[in-house]
Amino acid sequence: MHSEKPATAHQTNQHKKRRAFWMRQMIQWHWISSAICLVGMLLFTITGITLNHPTEITVEPEVTTLSAELPAKILASVSDISPEGNAPLPAELARWLTTQFGRRVGSRPAEWTEDEIYLSLQGPGSDAWLAIDRVTGDVEFEQTNRGWVAYFNDLHKGRNTGVAWKWFIDIFAIATLVFCITGLFLLYFHARHRRMTWPLVTLGLIIPLLLAMLLVH
Numbered sequence: 357m358h359s360e361k362p363a364t365a366h367q368t369n370q371h372k373k374r375r376a377f378w379m380r381q382m383i384q385w386h387w388i389s390s391a392i393c394l395v396g397m398l399l400f401t402i403t404g405i406t407l408n409h410p411t412e413i414t415v416e417p418e419v420t421t422l423s424a425e426l427p428a429k430i431l432a433s434v435s436d437i438s439p440e441g442n443a444p445l446p447a448e449l450a451r452w453l454t455t456q457f458g459r460r461v462g463s464r465p466a467e468w469t470e471d472e473i474y475l476s477l478q479g480p481g482s483d484a485w486l487a488i489d490r491v492t493g494d495v496e497f498e499q500t501n502r503g504w505v506a507y508f509n510d511l512h513k514g515r516n517t518g519v520a521w522k523w524f525i526d527i528f529a530i531a532t533l534v535f536c537i538t539g540l541f542l543l544y545f546h547a548r549h550r551r552m553t554w555p556l557v558t559l560g561l562i563i564p565l566l567l568a569m570l571l572v573h
Contacts, residue, residue, distance in 0.1 A: 389535035403512035415503035426493035478516040481507025
């Protein structure tokens with residue numbers, strides 16, 4: 357009888373230590389992931405609302421049309437190039453176009469034909485294109501700006517945002533997953549003192565499930 361009590365007490369003490377250890381770990385990872393997710397969560401939450409109400413939140417697109425003429429030196433260098441298909445613009449031409457129209461060209465692939473170069477310059481919240489006549493050097497540029505709401509909506513969707521933003525979305529998604537999982541463990545640790553924990557978790561599962569099954573079509 358007496359020999360079992362110390363063993364039981366020891367096991368209880370070890371269980372408490374393990375519980376305290378994991379509690380500290382979950383709290384630490386929970387606050388770290390919440391700090392990383394804070395701004396991104398606000399962005400994706402607000403744009404989730406704006407994306408859900410596209411007809412109520414509208415902005416008149418602003419269209420800008422410009423034209424220019426290539427300098428003789430750049431036109432000569434472009435005329436000497438004979439690619440057909442998709443290829444980036446020469447660095448000197450890309451720099452001149454960026455300066456001329458205020459839209460970064462970079463190393464995007466352009467569509468080359470014998471007579472024309474066409475480049476799409478899509479970005480979040482805007483669409484743009486430019487066409488270069490390889491014979492005359494005439495350049496046409498058109499940009500459609502759909503406003504800040506469209507800009508942030510496109511960030512939400514990862515539309516025309518580039519590789520860096522896509523990486524951010526992936527990292528943000530992982531951090532949010534850590535935040536949710538550690539939150540679930542913390543709910544588990546505190547559930548015995550909060551009777552409504554699991555009913556509320558179950559409700560959070562049942563409501564979207566029922567909506568999807570019964571009202572989404």
